Amino acid sequence: MKRIKLLILLARRGAIGEKVKVTLRDLGDELGVSPQSVLRLLEDMEGEGFIEKSVEGKKTYVEISPNGLAFLEELCDAISGVLYNGVIIGEVISGIGEGAYYVRQYSQLIEEYLGFKPYPGTLNIRVIFPRTVFDALCGVRPVILPGFVKDGRTFGDVKAYRVRIGDAEGAIVIPSRTVHPPKIAEIVAPIYLREKLNLQDGSKITIKVVKS
Structure with missing residues (x-):
């Protein structure tokens, strides 16, 4: 040693x-x-x-x-x-209020590519382990939600990584032009995760990345 x-x-x-x-x-x-x-x-x-x-x-x-x-x-x-085996330990935090808007814009693509109709909002996690979101996702192939143009506005590609939190499914989504630092993970799911898992700001959770 x-x-x-x-x-x-x-x-x-x-x-x-x-x-x-x-x-x-x-x-x-x-x-x-x-x-x-x-x-x-x-x-x-x-x-x-x-x-x-x-x-x-x-x-x-x-x-x-x-x-x-x-x-x-x-x-x-x-x-x-x-x-770095696809396990993320994090702490629930409040987002900046834009998650619901973007989930609505990408809702059809999420349903088409990920197989579930998303709850209109995201669960935001401050990553405690590993050092960044990208460390846990290294080597995992994402599902790409293709970008599009709507009402004259361009929405870029989004990388989605399937995850499980307990018995709940979801996906970490990383926009091509993310405003979040690599210590923050945004999760979309077919259910309201805060209510389903009895989470509040400060709650510690374990996220497992589903490797295809």
């Missing part, structure tokens, strides 16, 4: 593609170990081919090797696969 933390620490310090100067004391302070322990870790990691190290006088320079970078990439993929 200390080796992984040290490798990540070196990456943060810019030891990718070039050697950077490090001090055993600084690294030890960040890891919570002695400088001697850091030296042993560096020597072990050099022996395993994860880093390349050189010493010039009293200065130590370290660069993460290609093997070390490949290890970090594999670690990142493994962690992402565990954490």
Whole structure:
């Protein structure tokens, strides 16, 4: 575990593609170990081919090797696969009052492409986990609601991702020109979710992305 933390620490310090100067004391302070322990870790990691190290006088320079970078990439993929598995934990918040208008405009398309007649409004969620809506939707193919022109006004494409909240179905909708930050998810559903699930502002909910 200390080796992984040290490798990540070196990456943060810019030891990718070039050697950077490090001090055993600084690294030890960040890891919570002695400088001697850091030296042993560096020597072990050099022996395993994860880093390349050189010493010039009293200065130590370290660069993460290609093997070390490949290890970090594999670690990142493994962690992402565990954490970003289509589960969103969020907090119910009030919207800005435009959800009902846009749901009415796209109602026919929602019924055609998603298979349900939407309740005229959206449930707005502030995402607590993962970091953004897009992290949870990464790798999931959306249903595209095509844009159209109505009364001289252009309505753009909307990406819809099927989700379930408990036993209720719905979809996260992301307009091509969204005004919401990636921490906010808008959900359309065939029912009034606040009433069905007894939700109010501040309620915590778990959303599961349905992967096709």
